Amino acid sequence: MAELNLILLGPPGAGKGTQGERLTADGGLEYVVTGNILRAAVKEGTELGVQAKAYMDAGDLVPDELVIGLILERVRSEEAHDGFVLDGFPRNVAQGEALDAALAELGRDLTGVLYFDVPDEEIVRRLSGRRVSQTGRIYHVEFDPPKADGVCDVDGSPLIQRDDDKPETIRKRLAVYHEQTEPLVAYYEQRGLLHRFDGTKPPQEVEAHLRKTVSTLRLEDAV
Numbered sequence: 001m002a003e004l005n006l007i008l009l010g011p012p013g014a015g016k017g018t019q020g021e022r023l024t025a026d027g028g029l030e031y032v033v034t035g036n037i038l039r040a041a042v043k044e045g046t047e048l049g050v051q052a053k054a055y056m057d058a059g060d061l062v063p064d065e066l067v068i069g070l071i072l073e074r075v076r077s078e079e080a081h082d083g084f085v086l087d088g089f090p091r092n093v094a095q096g097e098a099l100d101a102a103l104a105e106l107g108r109d110l111t112g113v114l115y116f117d118v119p120d121e122e123i124v125r126r127l128s129g130r131r132v133s134q135t136g137r138i139y140h141v142e143f144d145p146p147k148a149d150g151v152c153d154v155d156g157s158p159l160i161q162r163d164d165d166k167p168e169t170i171r172k173r174l175a176v177y178h179e180q181t182e183p184l185v186a187y188y189e190q191r192g193l194l195h196r197f198d199g200t201k202p203p204q205e206v207e208a209h210l211r212k213t214v215s216t217l218r219l220e221d222a223v
């Protein structure tokens with residue numbers, strides 16, 4: 001089967017995690033969720049976590065020197081041999097260039113960049129209603145509620161609100177996105193790698209569109 005190397009790109013709260021979980025549920029692709037890796041490091045109190053925490057709490061990007069090596073290690077790992085889905089990386093052009101260099105060294109290519117377009121006002125609504133389980137499973141109090149209030153459907157753990165989902169931090173994350181991450185849209189569009197999705201559609205509709213695109217990419221890659 002052809003290798004599938006994908007990036008999920010979009011503003012905070014665009015649905016990258018929601019769709020990434022669905023896309024990788026069958027376990028065929030290595031799913032690398034930068035935010036979850038960093039949050040786990042913060043929780044465990046590792047050196048990375050201690051350094052990353054202040055940036056994350058403020059809604060800023062964690063410095064490249066802490067993030068790039070960490071994620072490229074996963075890209076180079078045995079688990080990513082048949083393909084990967086990167087969620088939350090790259091987040092600026094320097095990270096995009098570092099990924100390009102690493103893939104060139106490995107003799108591999110990016111298959112596509114899946115970009116979720118969602119306006120700022122919708123992002124604020126989504127992030128203020130987001131709740132997550134201990135393992136990072138994502139819900140929304142209004143758009144995707146759990147079966148029992150405040151409890152994860154899968155493992156029964158209590159749902160919590162992320163520290164950076166407070167209104168003032170959401171606004172900061174959006175500003176950082178527009179300034180530092182959005183230039184990646186043009187970066188990948190120029191290379192014909194960008195596939196746009198209307199992220200304001202219901203999750204099932206976004207998923208259907210996404211699966212159709214990924215199937216086409218798989219076929220194109222196989223020929």
Ligand code: AP5
Pocket residue numbers: 010011012013014015016017018019034035036038055056057059060061062063064067087088089090091095126127129130131138139140141143144164173199200201202203206
């Ligand atoms: P990270 O965890 O990556 O956060 P993010 O990119 O801001 O993305 P989110 O997880 O907030 O949103 P999402 O797009 O996954 O949306 P979701 O599916 O949850 O990063 C956190 C921090 O880590 C950063 O601020 C930074 O400090 C640091 N960091 C991470 N990567 C870094 C990097 N590469 N370099 C440096 N620093 C880095 O959906 C949101 C909500 O909407 C949910 O409640 C969901 O149920 C709901 N929803 C989803 N889809 C729909 C839909 N179609 N309709 C209605 N509701 C929907």
